Amino acid sequence: MENLENNKYNRASQRVKELKDFFRHLMIFFAVNIVLYLFRFGVLQPYLPDEFQLKPYYFTWVDIHLLIWLVILAVHTVYLFRYKFTFLRKWEERQIQKYMQKDEEELKKYK
Structure with missing residues (x-):
């Protein structure tokens, strides 16, 4: 806490x-x-x-x-004011999701 x-x-x-x-x-x-x-x-x-x-x-x-x-x-x-601009926040979220999926796919290759 x-x-x-x-x-x-x-x-x-x-x-x-x-x-x-x-x-x-x-x-x-x-x-x-x-x-x-x-x-x-x-x-x-x-x-x-x-x-x-x-x-x-x-x-x-x-x-x-x-x-x-x-x-x-x-x-x-x-x-x-990057957090006030929704298009930047949405872009960041898309990039995070993209890289998370990429990492997940990389991990699946080695399993």
């Missing part, structure tokens, strides 16, 4: 850690991209020292950076 409770606690703890990691990823995503776009549109230029002046066209790569990071964030979201 204690093992079952410990197992539930470990799963819940892992889930909370995954949620914390996701929200941390989201905060960093917004913070970094806001700063990059502020540089790109020249809003932060008056606050930089004279020897560190950047031109807005230095940041033309920011759009691609945002797109790539959005794809990564989407993958992270799908992974985090």
Whole structure:
């Protein structure tokens, strides 16, 4: 009984850690991209020292950076909420059944 409770606690703890990691990823995503776009549109230029002046066209790569990071964030979201998507759960169940049948057939060969 204690093992079952410990197992539930470990799963819940892992889930909370995954949620914390996701929200941390989201905060960093917004913070970094806001700063990059502020540089790109020249809003932060008056606050930089004279020897560190950047031109807005230095940041033309920011759009691609945002797109790539959005794809990564989407993958992270799908992974985090993988149990909410029924098609993923059904796929997992089908794969488990397939491999269980395969193992059973392998065992029957040797009997």
